[in-house]
Every structure is written in structure tokens, then in C-alpha cells.
Amino acid sequence: MTALLLKVLGKDKLPRFFDILKNHGSVFAPVKHGEKNHSFQKVDSMEKVELNYNRTMISPKKMFIAPEETIFTFDKKKEIYIEPEESSEKLVMFGVHPCDLHALNLLAKVFLEEFTDTLYSSRRDRTLIVGISCSPDDFCFCKSTGTSFASEGFELFLHDIGEKYLVRVGSPKGLRIISENPDLFTELGDNDLDQFKAVENERMNSFKKSIEMAGLQDMLDLSYDSQIWKEYGDRCLGCGSCNMVCPRCRCYDVQDNIDLNLTTGERVRRWYSCMLQDHGLVAGGHNFRPSAYERIRNRFNCKGSLREDMPNCVGCGRCSVYCPADIDFLEIMSKIRGESQ
Numbered sequence: 001m002t003a004l005l006l007k008v009l010g011k012d013k014l015p016r017f018f019d020i021l022k023n024h025g026s027v028f029a030p031v032k033h034g035e036k037n038h039s040f041q042k043v044d045s046m047e048k049v050e051l052n053y054n055r056t057m058i059s060p061k062k063m064f065i066a067p068e069e070t071i072f073t074f075d076k077k078k079e080i081y082i083e084p085e086e087s088s089e090k091l092v093m094f095g096v097h098p099c100d101l102h103a104l105n106l107l108a109k110v111f112l113e114e115f116t117d118t119l120y121s122s123r124r125d126r127t128l129i130v131g132i133s134c135s136p137d138d139f140c141f142c143k144s145t146g147t148s149f150a151s152e153g154f155e156l157f158l159h160d161i162g163e164k165y166l167v168r169v170g171s172p173k174g175l176r177i178i179s180e181n182p183d184l185f186t187e188l189g190d191n192d193l194d195q196f197k198a199v200e201n202e203r204m205n206s207f208k209k210s211i212e213m214a215g216l217q218d219m220l221d222l223s224y225d226s227q228i229w230k231e232y233g234d235r236c237l238g239c240g241s242c243n244m245v246c247p248r249c250r251c252y253d254v255q256d257n258i259d260l261n262l263t264t265g266e267r268v269r270r271w272y273s274c275m276l277q278d279h280g281l282v283a284g285g286h287n288f289r290p291s292a293y294e295r296i297r298n299r300f301n302c303k304g305s306l307r308e309d310m311p312n313c314v315g316c317g318r319c320s321v322y323c324p325a326d327i328d329f330l331e332i333m334s335k336i337r338g339e340s341q
């Protein structure tokens, strides 16, 4: 980090900062729903934004991969495939937590590196991301998945250090915002760096939950026939919520809806869940994972594995918070390790 890439922003200047973000597109930020839920919603003023939140139920991935959308329409006779015209609306994601940034970084690898998903690519290109620091609650364990601090995948990142934010710059776009608003973003004061380090240390020491990732894949292999899967499979309702809320899950289903003329139609993509009964169903009627215990075992084996050297779980705690059967992710993983049989 150089002094050029590190600034401070007074909290009293947040409304003005928000107005600047509005110049870069429609702003989506965490908004409170009911007692304890938050979701990323389109907002037009800072008053509606709640930056001090634990987690949104649905992660920011919804901005890049829609829960359900037509990916092309077709006409078999004319052999025409037409991708829907993608909106050119500029977007701003304001207030994204480090764990969700890590999840987005992996999604970008999946959707952009080997085959470029044009929808994902277009949305990412026209989205400006501003990250925000957070404090762990009883379900967070991102420190132990190495995802509690984000170094890339954002334009600007705001660290709450009391009366002001320490601002890290993550991209040329972010640097431009800083350069164009010198009255808003000021140089660091004498104690700002020390304050930042003190706050970070306090945050890192306040995690109550953790997971040991080293050797977890092997432990899961060794537990393939464990009764643990049957125990939790019996409790699982097969609702798929754990996958729907997971920022790292990226399975989708593809369905062709063919018109009555049997010639034209559309191909639809929608989020899909490996916890649903028909996820392993293939042509001919064979199901690779017909029972709940096989599906839960499959999901945990996926989550305990690495992809591109990154864990498939970013420690956000959503799947435990929102499971209607109170199935706790860390409870299962610690049983797999033999820690709390």
C-alpha cells in the first residue's frame, strides 16, 4: 500500500460520497428488513442504507447471476439463436463485505476465465464495487477460511476506524473517484494507521467460530461412510435454502421451454441446489444421490474442497443462519474431524 492508495473519508461526508456513487450508476446497498434481515436493494439516498449489518440473506452474487433468466431464444427452423439484449445500466454495489468479495472473485473465475459468460461479463464490467469492513457475529468464521480481508475485487474499500473510514483503493476506477474528489478524501492523520491496525486486531480477535481447513478434504474422504451423514440427512428437509443463500454456490439448471409450434422457444437458466432430490437425476431415471444423506454428504464434500486454491466456503455463516432445520455447518465439520462426537 502506498500513501497514494490510502485515504480517509469522514463519516459526516458519507451523504456526499453517496451522491458521487449515484453519478456512477444505480446504487444497491444493504437495507434493513424487519428485525434482523438485510438485503441489497436499489437506494436513492444514504438515509436508507445500513452499513452496520451482519449479512444479507441473499449474497451480492444475485447482481451478476440472476436467480432465473432467459439466456437465449431460438428458432429451430431458421437455426437462429438470439441472446437477450443486456441492459446497459451502470450499477454500484455499496457495502460489500470481504467474504462476499472473495465469493465474487471465485465466481468471476468460473464465469469468465474458461468460457466467458457474456451476461456475467457485461454486468461485472458495468458495476462499481465499494467494500465495507464488518464485525463477526456468532455465525461468522471467515477468519479461518482466509476470507476476512479482501485485497481485490473492489474499486474502493472502507474500513470503519471510528469517526472516519480508512479508504483503500482497489482499481483505476476507484483511484479516479479519489482523484476527482480531493475535498472528500483526505490524507491520513498521524494516528489513522495505528487506529486502523488496532481496529483490525480487535476484529480478528473477536471471532467466536472457526474451522480448520488443513486436511479437511482428507477428513471428509475418511468419513465417507460415517453415520453423521445419516443423522443430518434425517433432519434435512431438502429445501435447498443452504445453496440459495451461499455466495459460493454456483450450480444452475438449464431448461428449454419450447412453444406449441415445436420450433421456437427459450432457454432459461436458474439457480439450482444440490440438496434438491432431482439434482442427481439423469436421463433414463437414474439418480446419483437419491437420499438426503447422500446429498448432504455431497454438499459438505464440495464445501470442504478447494477451487483455484480458494475454499468453496467463505465462512459467511448464511447456511447455518437460514437452515429451517437448524443444521449447523460448523457442527457437522467439527464432527467430521472427530472434535465433538
Ligand code: SF4
Binding pocket: 235, 236, 237, 238, 239, 240, 241, 242, 243, 275, 322, 323, 324, 325, 326, 327
Ligand atoms: S437449508 Fe437445511 S433443511 Fe434445507 S436443504 Fe439445506 S441443510 Fe437441508
Ligand code: SF4
Binding pocket: 242, 245, 246, 247, 248, 249, 303, 312, 313, 314, 315, 316, 317, 318, 319, 320, 329
Ligand atoms: S457454505 Fe455456508 S458458511 Fe460457507 S460460504 Fe456457503 S453459506 Fe457461507
